[in-house]
Amino acid sequence: MTEIVLMKMANILVPHDEAAADFIQKMKAGALMHADFKKVRNYQFHKKYFALVTFAFDQWEPRGGLTYQGQPVAKNKERFRKDIAILAGFFESTVNLKGEVRLEAKSISFSQMDEIEFEALYSTTIDVILSRILTKYTRQDLDNVINQLLAFT
Numbered sequence: 001m002t003e004i005v006l007m008k009m010a011n012i013l014v015p016h017d018e019a020a021a022d023f024i025q026k027m028k029a030g031a032l033m034h035a036d037f038k039k040v041r042n043y044q045f046h047k048k049y050f051a052l053v054t055f056a057f058d059q060w061e062p063r064g065g066l067t068y069q070g071q072p073v074a075k076n077k078e079r080f081r082k083d084i085a086i087l088a089g090f091f092e093s094t095v096n097l098k099g100e101v102r103l104e105a106k107s108i109s110f111s112q113m114d115e116i117e118f119e120a121l122y123s124t125t126i127d128v129i130l131s132r133i134l135t136k137y138t139r140q141d142l143d144n145v146i147n148q149l150l151a152f153t
Helices: 018-026 043-059 077-087 115-132 139-151
Strands: 006-009 012-015 091-095 101-105
Touching: 012 018, 043 077, 043 115, 043 139, 077 101, 077 115, 115 139
Parallel strands: none
Antiparallel strands: 006 012, 091 101
């Protein structure tokens, strides 16, 4: 299954991004496709969330010298994003084969999280970042940095 984003222009749907354009370009003339249409969240707000998480990740330094089975452990942006979401309260509880409870971050895909829940995630993500990583920043400081970063994209 491929997920693409289309935008309505006049009375036609056009690809919103290069991935959607590539998908449509590869379709053979006369091919039939099934589509499940859903209104997409605000894409710019989605980009703002990732700018926030990326900035916080770049500023974060884990405790030095961490190793696992003699190998150094590197920080990972996707693990960081999921941990921030969990700390923000957006998780599901699961159990593994050992019977241990694990917290898994909720999916932030457009199809899994609506605009209202995503706005709540964004707001509480800021709270977590300010309390755990960027402790010398105010919310306004952080908003200014993120807006500056987005101005360059």
